[in-house]
Amino acid sequence: MKDTIKLDPWGTTDIRDYSKLFDLFGIEPLDKSKFRAFESNRYIRRNIDFGHRNLERILKAIENNELYAVMSGIKPTGPFHLGSKMTADDIIYFQKISRNARAFYAIADVEAYCDNGLTFAETSEIATNNVADILALGLDPDRAYVYKQSEALTVMNMAFIFSRGVTNNMMEAIYGKKPFGLYVSALIQAGDILLPQTEGFGGPKPVLVPVGADQDPHIRLARDLAKKYYPDFKFVLPSAIYHKLTRSLSGEYKMSKRDPLSLLTLDDNPTLAKKKVMSCFTGGRETTENQKKYGGEPEKCVNYELCVIHFAEDDALVKKIYNECVQGKRICGDCKKEAAELVTNFLNEHQRRKAKLIDKSRELLARSREQLILSLK
Amino acid sequence: MKDTIKLDPWGTTDIRDYSKLFDLFGIEPLDKSKFRAFESNRYIRRNIDFGHRNLERILKAIENNELYAVMSGIKPTGPFHLGSKMTADDIIYFQKISRNARAFYAIADVEAYCDNGLTFAETSEIATNNVADILALGLDPDRAYVYKQSEALTVMNMAFIFSRGVTNNMMEAIYGKKPFGLYVSALIQAGDILLPQTEGFGGPKPVLVPVGADQDPHIRLARDLAKKYYPDFKFVLPSAIYHKLTRSLSGEYKMSKRDPLSLLTLDDNPTLAKKKVMSCFTGGRETTENQKKYGGEPEKCVNYELCVIHFAEDDALVKKIYNECVQGKRICGDCKKEAAELVTNFLNEHQRRKAKLIDKSRELLARSREQLILSLK
Incomplete structure (x- = not known):
């Protein structure tokens, strides 16, 4: 076992x-x-x-x-x-x-x-x-x-x-x-x-x-x-x-850096990121009809994961997505659009902040290096 | 093999x-x-x-x-x-x-x-x-x-x-x-x-x-x-x-730091070093009579090694020791005394020089450390 x-x-x-x-x-x-x-x-x-x-x-x-x-x-x-x-x-x-x-x-x-x-x-x-x-x-x-x-x-x-x-x-x-x-x-x-x-x-x-x-x-x-x-x-x-x-x-276990299209990175151009999200693996049924009848399967859905793990700050929103999905009230296309917007909003904001922090990053690495040399005594 | x-x-x-x-x-x-x-x-x-x-x-x-x-x-x-x-x-x-x-x-x-x-x-x-x-x-x-x-x-x-x-x-x-x-x-x-x-x-x-x-x-x-x-x-x-x-x-292979009396160090007090040499393993025969008759065995002799490897600068002296030994013209006691003198002369001179070099040693180690840090770029 x-x-x-x-x-x-x-x-x-x-x-x-x-x-x-x-x-x-x-x-x-x-x-x-x-x-x-x-x-x-x-x-x-x-x-x-x-x-x-x-x-x-x-x-x-x-x-x-x-x-x-x-x-x-x-x-x-x-x-x-x-x-x-x-x-x-x-x-x-x-x-x-x-x-x-x-x-x-x-x-x-x-x-x-x-x-x-x-x-x-x-x-x-x-x-x-x-x-x-x-x-x-x-x-x-x-x-x-x-x-x-x-x-x-x-x-x-x-x-x-x-x-x-x-x-x-x-x-x-x-x-x-x-x-x-x-x-x-x-x-x-x-x-x-x-x-x-x-x-x-x-x-x-x-x-x-x-x-x-x-x-x-x-x-x-x-x-x-x-x-x-x-x-x-x-x-x-x-x-x-x-x-x-x-x-x-694409739904594979463990995100790997080896296949760049299968993962999102914080450097992704938001437009590209949106495309990636729109083509991600979901927990949707084969047909819209079945989706409405049986509901989707958020447990299997990468799009849902993007929300619950990474991009939906609001617990109520996560609950809403989940409930609407399992109740068949949510179609994957719309759901992905919603997620893609969360992702692009995040990336725009993150990249804006990050652009101002490159110098700080260099400084932090240099300072740590100095500390390291000092700690050698 | x-x-x-x-x-x-x-x-x-x-x-x-x-x-x-x-x-x-x-x-x-x-x-x-x-x-x-x-x-x-x-x-x-x-x-x-x-x-x-x-x-x-x-x-x-x-x-x-x-x-x-x-x-x-x-x-x-x-x-x-x-x-x-x-x-x-x-x-x-x-x-x-x-x-x-x-x-x-x-x-x-x-x-x-x-x-x-x-x-x-x-x-x-x-x-x-x-x-x-x-x-x-x-x-x-x-x-x-x-x-x-x-x-x-x-x-x-x-x-x-x-x-x-x-x-x-x-x-x-x-x-x-x-x-x-x-x-x-x-x-x-x-x-x-x-x-x-x-x-x-x-x-x-x-x-x-x-x-x-x-x-x-x-x-x-x-x-x-x-x-x-x-x-x-x-x-x-x-x-x-x-x-x-x-x-x-004592004639063992590979000098080990573990048994301090069995080895000479450059820090040894010359008097102690002399004692160590005087009690070292030699290639001498059991009796003086046999030594004179058959000659000694310098190949087996630690005392000879001390001379040939470490302390006899002069090739002629090494040759003399070897020849006299194998020809039975040399008694271990005298031979060890001679070696002990080479050893103590060396140690006296070495330790005199070394005493003045402790600061230089610290300086060299510190300078190398600096070089090391510089070479990290």
Whole structure:
């Protein structure tokens, strides 16, 4: 039974029933009665963030006015897509909710080099662009540390130290049989997750990692290592919050950067984006007649996902779309037009904000680099 | 047959017949008629440096007044011992012989942390001491780059990039079955060996690595990777020169830092050093009578090794000791006294020079660190 779902951070993960992850991997369901404080987080409210590990640690830190960090990262291979946006939104949410929060954002340029053959000069430009996106989404640069893996000595040193604490068998149990180099990548990711707790960044503290469900193996590895290296580093076991995976516009599981037409990016020209939305996979019936008779299937519908996950701010609107759809009162063409408008409005507004933030992005990356060099003492 | 000698950089290597390494691993014998230019190198003249790979590339660079590098390293876990001195002497020799030579010296502090549990603060002090030794031995700081692995981003980035280019099988073929973390260490060493050829250090060039015979697996890995990553880095295949391994004073193969009384270090109090020499393992017969009758066995004698490898500058003296020994004209007690005097003279002189070089050592390490940060652009 344990094999029914494989979480593979480097492959394609098809999860139809997220509740299975609770038993299989020990992810805890996100019990909203325990986390009322986070009700203003749309992903949590709408069950998009469906599970967690030790999220209560973050809640407690907030309640006690204690320092904590929220960290995640991006591989700088192209424009910011909707999957990256989900992670970014959660980082921003958990940064905003307390003035004691610090955000960490790793630019995985070493991986972009290894996986995608992009030089550091190329990824540096992409990173500047990506960081402008997360700033436009609302990241507070004054409480953020945005660094490139290729410049993060502490991360690399940790990865090397950790390499002595793992075995091939351990790595295989967590990730499945993978090439040597991917296990090494995994150790860098563990270094990223534990960086906020190192001496140069103020020492041990709660850290929340918002990730897609497919990234759970990295969380498990980081937690195993946090335990193993407790005597040296006094790590607090890192917390995680998991969001569901966004499908591609054609309905495939896990949005991939490889097929650019199947995904929306925050750099998309709004006119192009509209076209993409208008041709997306829906949960509509074969004929208008059947649609009216049986109602649509929003659970299958990418257009509905675009609204509920990404672009409909208003809960009432989401409810309305859902109800009208299942009651057969809504035709896919109209529904897509409505979604396309939400998308183009968002993109216009986002791109307007972002255009003013490119310099700020460069500044933030340069400042983080400086901090990094200073923390080397 | 291939299994008769195992070269293990992390274990104990017992090589009685160095010529076997030529067939087994493709190390080339050091043909002195081809390398007359290096006759002033005592190790080469006396067959202590017994083999090489592509040493002709260095000779050619010298003849053509072209830039080349000589690189090796030390794990900063304690005082400089005689094994480290052999490597250092070769670095210094090949740095001195041409003004186009640059020396690189890696302080393997990440490994000292992993293997020996020494913190970076602890190894930093040891490194300062070790670097003062190599300065006292004659390293020219103006053409040397001495860096700590923990601060060498380029080395680490290369190690990560290389991790994608190897497989467990490749690593096992080179090193035998070893834990995951030692394979990762090996990739860092490959990064060290190839660092002098990176853009920040002037790009591709011949590099000579003087090492003990047991380190050949690292050379083979670095050469394999240099070939594999030629399209990205245009690496010149690194050259190597191999010295025989020094035994411990008690006659064991491979001097180990673990048994401090069985080895001489350059920090030894000369009086203590004298005592150590006086109780070393010799090639003497059971009785003085037999010694006079059959002669001693200098091939087995650690005391003779101390002279021929380390402390007798004068070839005529070495020849005299050898001849008198085999002819039974030399008694071990006298011979050890003579060696002890060479040792104490050397230590007195070395320690006098070194005392004045501690500040220079700190300065060199700080300057290299600065260069490192600058080369990050």
